[in-house]
Amino acid sequence: MAEGIRDRLLRVQERIRVAALRIGREPSSIRLVAISKTVSPEIIREAVAAGIILLGENRVQEARDKVAALPGLARWHLVGHLQTNKAKLAVQLFELIHSLDSVKLAQALDRSGEEAGKLVGCLIEVNLGGEESKGGISEEGVCPLLEATRELPNLRIEGLMAIPPFLPDPEDVRPFFRRLRNLRDEVAGKGFAVPELSMGMTHDFEVAIEEGATLVRIGTAIFGPRPG
Numbered sequence: 001m002a003e004g005i006r007d008r009l010l011r012v013q014e015r016i017r018v019a020a021l022r023i024g025r026e027p028s029s030i031r032l033v034a035i036s037k038t039v040s041p042e043i044i045r046e047a048v049a050a051g052i053i054l055l056g057e058n059r060v061q062e063a064r065d066k067v068a069a070l071p072g073l074a075r076w077h078l079v080g081h082l083q084t085n086k087a088k089l090a091v092q093l094f095e096l097i098h099s100l101d102s103v104k105l106a107q108a109l110d111r112s113g114e115e116a117g118k119l120v121g122c123l124i125e126v127n128l129g130g131e132e133s134k135g136g137i138s139e140e141g142v143c144p145l146l147e148a149t150r151e152l153p154n155l156r157i158e159g160l161m162a163i164p165p166f167l168p169d170p171e172d173v174r175p176f177f178r179r180l181r182n183l184r185d186e187v188a189g190k191g192f193a194v195p196e197l198s199m200g201m202t203h204d205f206e207v208a209i210e211e212g213a214t215l216v217r218i219g220t221a222i223f224g225p226r227p228g
Contacts, residue, residue: 005047005222006050008222009034009050009222011221012218012222016030018206019206022210030213030216031053031216032053032218033216033218034052034218034219035055035057035223037080041066041070044074047222054075054095055077056098057076057078057080058078060093075095078093079161081101084104084105087105087111088108091113092112092116096121097109099125099136101135102137103145106122106145106149106155109155110155119155120154122157123158124157124160126142126161126162127162129165134163139179139183142160143190146187146194157192157194158194159184159195159196159197159215160197160198161197161198162176164176170203170204170206173207173208176199177212178211181197184212196215197212197215198213198215198216199215199216200217201216202219
């Protein structure tokens with residue numbers, strides 16, 4: 001199994017490299033977050049041995065058990081929805097939270113950061129497709145949320161994240177990635193420096209890289225298909 005993960009990881013890394021070079025980007029400017037939801041600690045250990053540095057989890061409780069089983073082995077990102085009542089635990093576990101989507105959650109993370117003596121790194125999740133089944137705020141809500149976080153000293157907003165609608169042809173997803181990049185540039189023009197763009201998964205990460213992704217969230221291409 002370890003050799004299989006290593007081979008798959010090498011293929012993904014090569015695809016990242018080729019996609020970056022195709023548009024004149026430095027491959028090292030793109031970070032791979034390996035999505036390890038439902039993956040056992042044993043398999044995660046093999047993945048880290050194969051070269052994985054960043055691991056992404058969807059649920060706080062599942063991540064808590066894995067971090068406890070694999071202390072100090074890797075760096076963890078939360079890529080799934082975060083409830084306000086789990087902010088304290090999330091601050092303890094994760095280096096970066098990709099799913100900030102409200103002032104209320106920002107305030108809870110700020111309080112937890114103060115208690116932990118930690119500057120909490122976050123990305124604002126943007127719901128580009130207006131899908132009720134997905135989290136995130138509207139594009140129009142990004143600037144007001146950024147403005148509100150100016151008053152929260154324990155929070156650091158590093159960029160934007162999106163999960164566009166799933167479309168069979170990755171090229172059809174390109175406009176969504178482009179919109180997120182343009183939104184990042186638009187808010188930069190208003191004084192908000194949020195350089196990171198977390199976008200692109202197994203199905204479409206090469207297109208996301210071509211449109212400016214700095215973080216790609218890849219699970220299936222590394223760990224194989226999983227239930228749920």
